[in-house]
Amino acid sequence: MNRxxxxxxxxxxxxxxxxxxxxxHAMAVSGxxxxxxxxxxxxxxxxxxxxxxxxxxxxxxxxxxxxxRQMWSQSSAGCRRNVLAGLHTWIxxxxxxxxxxxxxxxxxxxxxxTAESRDARRTxxxxxxxxxxxxxxxxxxxxxxxxxxxxxxxxxxxxxxLEAAVPALLNGSAVISHVSPRTAVLAARLCAAATASGLxxxxxxxxxxxxxxxxxxxxxxxVDTVVPRCCxxxxxxxxxxxxxxxxxxxxxxxxxxxxxxxxxGRAGRGCTAAPLVVVHDRHHDALLSRLTATAARLPAGAMxxxxxxxxxxxxxxxxxxxxxDGPFRPVLTGTPRPDISPYLHEAVVATAALDPELPATxxxxxxxxxxxxxxxxxxxxxxxxxxxxxxxxxxxxSGYLTGQFxxxxxxxxxxxxxxRHGQKAAIL
Numbered sequence: 001m002n003r004x005x006x007x008x009x010x011x012x013x014x015x016x017x018x019x020x021x022x023x024x025h026a027m028a029v030s031g032x033x034x035x036x037x038x039x040x041x042x043x044x045x046x047x048x049x050x051x052x053x054x055x056x057x058x059x060x061x062x063x064x065x066x067x068x069r070q071m072w073s074q075s076s077a078g079c080r081r082n083v084l085a086g087l088h089t090w091i092x093x094x095x096x097x098x099x100x101x102x103x104x105x106x107x108x109x110x111x112x113x114t115a116e117s118r119d120a121r122r123t124x125x126x127x128x129x130x131x132x133x134x135x136x137x138x139x140x141x142x143x144x145x146x147x148x149x150x151x152x153x154x155x156x157x158x159x160x161x162l163e164a165a166v167p168a169l170l171n172g173s174a175v176i177s178h179v180s181p182r183t184a185v186l187a188a189r190l191c192a193a194a195t196a197s198g199l200x201x202x203x204x205x206x207x208x209x210x211x212x213x214x215x216x217x218x219x220x221x222x223v224d225t226v227v228p229r230c231c232x233x234x235x236x237x238x239x240x241x242x243x244x245x246x247x248x249x250x251x252x253x254x255x256x257x258x259x260x261x262x263x264x265g266r267a268g269r270g271c272t273a274a275p276l277v278v279v280h281d282r283h284h285d286a287l288l289s290r291l292t293a294t295a296a297r298l299p300a301g302a303m304x305x306x307x308x309x310x311x312x313x314x315x316x317x318x319x320x321x322x323x324x325d326g327p328f329r330p331v332l333t334g335t336p337r338p339d340i341s342p343y344l345h346e347a348v349v350a351t352a353a354l355d356p357e358l359p360a361t362x363x364x365x366x367x368x369x370x371x372x373x374x375x376x377x378x379x380x381x382x383x384x385x386x387x388x389x390x391x392x393x394x395x396x397x398s399g400y401l402t403g404q405f406x407x408x409x410x411x412x413x414x415x416x417x418x419x420r421h422g423q424k425a426a427i428l
Contacts, residue, residue, distance in 0.1 A: 010049040014040050014104045015185045016097065019192075026191035027184065028061035028176065028207045029053045033215075036181035041107030048105075050181040053207045055218040058176075061205045062222050065147045065174035068202035073145035073172035079198070080170050086197025087190075088124040091117070094193075098158065101186045106157050112266050120158040124166055145172035146224030151216070153229060155269045157183040161190060164227040165204060169194075175204045176223065178216050184208045231271035231387060240387035240409060241362050242274030244418070245379055248282045250393040251416070255283065256290045258391060258418045263291075263368040264298060264347070265418075272389045272419045275362055277370045278354070278379055284372045288350055291368055292331050295347040318363055319349070327351045328369065354378050359385045383408045391418045 009024050009031075011017060033052035040047045053061075072080075091098065098120075099113040108116060150164035157179070165175045179187045187206045194204055209215035220226050231240075244262045246255045262274035279287050323330050328349040350370040359382075362369065373379055383390065383405060390410040392401055398415045405413060412419060 009051060011185050012045075012047055014043070014045060014047045015101055016189065019185065019188055022195045022201070023188035023192035025201060026188050026195070026205055027053075028057045028064075028205050030057050030060075033057070038105070038181055038185075040104040042104050048181075048185050050184045050208055052181070053209050053215050055215055058207055058215055058218045059222065061176055061207060062147055062219075064202040065176055065205060068200045069145060069147065069172070069174040071200045072169075072174065072203045075172070077170075080172070083194065083198040084124055084166060084170065087194050087199075088121060090193040090197065091121055091124065095121075098186070101189070102158065105182050105186055106154055108266065116156060116158050119156075120162050123159055123162045143171065143173075143225060146174075148173045148175050148225045148227060149219050149223040150175060150177045150227045151211075151229045152177055152179045152183050152187065153270075154180055154182055155266055155271075157186055158190070160229070161187055168225075168227070169199070169204065173225070174202070176207055176219060177204070178207045178209060178219055180210065181208055229271075231389075239360055239362065239364075240385065241276055241359055241364075242272055242389040242391070243383060243386040243410070244274040244277045244391045245393065246277065246279040246283050246287060247392065247394040247396070248280040249395040250280070250283060251395070252283055252286055252290070254416055255279075255287055255393040256294060258393060258416070259287070259291055259368060260294050261418045262391060264295065264366045267364075268366045269364045271387070273364065274389065274391060274418065275365075275367045275369050276359060276382070276386060277368050278373050278382065279370060281372060281374050284370075288331060288348070288370050291370065292348045295368065298347070318361075318365075319367060323349055327353050327355070331370075354382050356382060356385045380404060380408070383410055386410065388412050389419050390414070392416070 009019065009027065009029065011019055029051045031051050033054040036050045036052065037046065038048040038050055039045060095117045098117050099110070102108045102113040102116055103110070148165075148168040150161070150168070153160040161177055161179070161183075165177060168175050177187060184206065191204050191206060195201055207215060207219055209219075242262065244259055246259075259277050262272075263277065265273065268275055277287075277291075322328050328351045331348050331350050347366060348368045348370060350372075352372050354371050354373060358369070386409065388409055388411050390405065390413045392413065392415050394401065394415065398413075401415075402413045405411075
C-alpha cells in the first residue's frame with residue numbers, strides 16, 4: 001500500500017516547503033507523466049513542481065483504495081467522526097497557513113481566502129453531525145461503501161475537496177479526488193492531516209490531471225460512484241455564465257450589494273458568478289451609478305488576483321474588444337490604478353441591448369455587463385443562453401417567478417441573495 005513518492009514532487013517555502021511523506025504518498029503519481037512547474041499567483045515566483053498522474057496511476061490508486069476501504073468501512077461511525085474531528089481541528093489550527101496556500105496556489109485574495117477557510121471548517125463540522133452523510137450532497141439515500149471519485153474546483157479548492165470527500169468518508173467509502181497541479185499541494189497536505197488523525201493510508205488519494213483529460217475520464221469510468229462538479233468545465237465559446245435580474249419592484253440597495261458579490265466575488269471565476277446584470281428601466285440608471293461607484297472603491301485584493309498571468313491578460317483583452325467593437329460602453333472612469341495594473345479594463349460596462357449571443361463569449365473574470373430591459377419576456381429569452389445559477393432581486397413571491405424558468409437551464413434560482421460558492425451536485 002505504501003509506494004515510493006515520485007522524485008519530481010517538490011514545493012517551495014511559498015507553499016510550506018517540502019511535503020511530508022504522508023502527503024506525497026497520498027498523490028497517485030508515479031513520476032512517468034508530464035510535469036507542471038507551478039508559480040505563485042501572488043508573486044510569480046516558482047512555487048512547486050508537480051508531476052501529473054497517468055491512466056496507469058489511476059488504476060493503481062483504485063486498487064489501493066479498494067484495499068484501504070476494507071479496513072475503513074469496518075470501523076465504527078464514532079471512529080469515523082473522530083477522524084473527521086481531528087481534521088477539523090487541524091484546519092482550524094492551521095487556517096493562517098491554509099490562507100497562504102490559497103493565496104499563492106489559487107490566487108484568492110485575503111477576504112476570499114478567509115471565507116474559504118471558514119467555509120471549510122463549517123463543511124466538516126456540519127457533515128459530522130448529519131446522520132445520513134451522503135444526503136449532504138443532495139438528499140440521496142445512503143450508498144454502500146465503495147470507491148468515490150470527486151473533482152476539485154480551483155476557484156474554491158479547499159471547500160470543493162471537503163464537501164465531496166467528507167460525506168463519502170463518513171459513509172465508509174474510499175475517496176480519490178481529481179485535482180489540478182495548482183491545487184495538488186493543498187490537497188496533499190489535507191490528506192496528510194486526515195491520515196495523521198487516524199484515516200488509514202490509501203483511503204483518500206489524489207489524482208493530478210487537467211480537467212477533461214484522459215486521466216480524469218479513466219478515473220470516472222472505473223470507480224463505483226462519481227461526485228461531479230456543480231457546473232462542469234466547458235470549452236471556449238460555450239460557457240453559460242450566471243444571470244442576475246433586477247426587477248421593477250427590487251430594493252436598489254440589495255441589488256447593488258448582490259451585484260457586487262455576483263460580479264466581483266472571487267474575481268468572477270466561480271460557476272455561480274453572474275457577470276450578466278439585467279436591470280429594469282426603472283432602476284437602470286441608479287443601479288449603474290451605484291455599482292460603478294462600488295467597483296471604483298474595490299481594493300486590489302478584491303479582484304482575487306491572477307496578477308501578471310495569461311488569464312487576466314486575455315480577459316482584459318476581451319473587455320477592450322467588447323467595448324471597442326460591440327454595443328457596450330465603459331462607464332467606470334478615473335485615473336489608472338497601479339495596484340490593479342494587470343486588470344487594465346473597465347470593471348463596469350453597459351449596453352441598451354440584450355444580445356443572446358453574448359453569454360457564450362464572456363470569459364470568467366471580474367466584470368459587470370449591465371443590460372437594460374423593459375419586458376419580462378426579454379429576460380426569459382436571454383435566460384435560454386445562461387447557466388443554472390440565477391439571482392432575482394424582487395419583492396414578488398418566489399413561486400410566482402421560479403416556475404417561469406421551468407424549461408430553462410436555470411434550476412438554482414435565488415431570491416434577493418446571490419448563491420454561495422458551493423457544490424450542489426448529485427451522486428451519480
